[in-house]
Amino acid sequence: MIRTRQSMLVGLLAVVGLTLSGCDYWPPALQTQIEQLRSEIQTVNMEKGQLQSQVNDLGKAKQDLQVQLDTLDRMNREKTGMISSLQHEVEALRAKAAKASAPKASAKATAKPAPKKAAPKAPVKKKAPAKRM
Numbered sequence: 393m394i395r396t397r398q399s400m401l402v403g404l405l406a407v408v409g410l411t412l413s414g415c416d417y418w419p420p421a422l423q424t425q426i427e428q429l430r431s432e433i434q435t436v437n438m439e440k441g442q443l444q445s446q447v448n449d450l451g452k453a454k455q456d457l458q459v460q461l462d463t464l465d466r467m468n469r470e471k472t473g474m475i476s477s478l479q480h481e482v483e484a485l486r487a488k489a490a491k492a493s494a495p496k497a498s499a500k501a502t503a504k505p506a507p508k509k510a511a512p513k514a515p516v517k518k519k520a521p522a523k524r525m
Contacts, residue, residue, distance in 0.1 A: 418426075
């Protein structure tokens with residue numbers, strides 16, 4: 393009986409000692425899972441960094457393209473204005489040319505006599521085919 397009490401006392405002291413000191417025992421399977429999760433977290437963090445870098449690059453490219461779009465839009469508006477002003481100038485010059493040539497054409501039309509009718513053409517005579525021998 394003394395032995396059982398001593399063994400119980402030793403066991404109880406061991407449990408109390410482990411409880412107070414903390415148990416850092418991890419089963420090997422659990423340690424393996426923890427390491428796998430840590431490596432997956434590192435992989436995911438690296439992928440996240442790469443994706444963030446791509447997002448930043450695409451944002452910069454978008455800004456550059458927006459600047460180019462704005463520049464081209466402004467140039468397009470300027471060119472459209474130039475084209476419309478040139479069209480107005482061409483129309484004005486055509487109108488001037490039409491006014492300038494109109495009095496000359498009417499003066500020439502009154503000065504010229506009416507064209508004579510052409511004489512009718514004489515009918516064409518057909519030749520007789522040559523005889524064969």
